Amino acid sequence: MAHARLIAPDISVTTFSFITIYCLCRVLNTGTMWAALCGGLSLGLALLCKFAALFLLPTVLSLALLWRFANGKTKWVTSQGVWSPASIPRR
Numbered sequence: 001m002a003h004a005r006l007i008a009p010d011i012s013v014t015t016f017s018f019i020t021i022y023c024l025c026r027v028l029n030t031g032t033m034w035a036a037l038c039g040g041l042s043l044g045l046a047l048l049c050k051f052a053a054l055f056l057l058p059t060v061l062s063l064a065l066l067w068r069f070a071n072g073k074t075k076w077v078t079s080q081g082v083w084s085p086a087s088i089p090r091r
Contacts, residue, residue, distance in 0.1 A: 009049045016046035017056055024060055028067050 023039030026032065043060070046053040 013046050013050045013053050016042045016049060017053065020046060020056060020060065021063070024063060028064065 019042035020039050023035045023042060026035035027039060043056065046056055
């Protein structure tokens with residue numbers, strides 16, 4: 001209550017970061033375009049809210065790469081070339 005007059009965008013960044021990670025999991029599991037658009041929109045809104053949300057970019061990339069190498073196959077959105085798993089070299 002002491003800082004009620006201050007504007008703190010932390011709750012909005014937290015909300016949009018959670019939605020981004022959730023949509024990333026949906027994209028990796030189902031490969032729907034709707035989840036990819038929702039994730040991209042929430043990532044953009046998180047970046048608009050606070051500069052510290054830039055740490056979300058390497059987090060999303062590393063989670064996607066870990067998912068790719070851990071599972072071996074994914075249902076990524078590839079109908080329009082959003083991201084092709086074939087572009088990641090296999091070992």
